[in-house]
Amino acid sequence: MILETMPSLRQLPPNEKRLLAEELWEKADAEEGEVTVDASVLSLLEQRLADHAANSQSGSTWEEVKSRVFGRRAV
Template sequence: MHPILKVDISELSVSERIQLAEDLWDSILLECDASEFPLRESQKQELDRRLGLHRQNPQQGSTWEEVKQRLGFDK
């Protein structure tokens, strides 16, 4: 167990560990400037490609809720 934590992470359920990871990541992002995480040109191009596909057909794809349900995280 990491000394900063009051619980053994391995005792948490998968959904609790995912939530912990999300909370940790959110806490990091709140303290950082986006310029501290520069994107490579290939990453920018991929994001632009995906945004273009979405704009061409905004109904295609899944909502976050649908993805969580399909992966079994809604239980």
């Protein structure tokens, strides 16, 4: 965790922790378009999309997935 690598953050008073969180959030929002995806992950996603396009009936509906995951509790 970040606090383990930067222990001085633990010493900040609550208001400074909030300010730091706000600054980090704003910086992350500003850089959102700069997110990079690992080439192997991108390749896998492209392959899965191509597989789906070739056989779109092979997947499961959201309702089917919920039923498998949640059983009878699915909504």
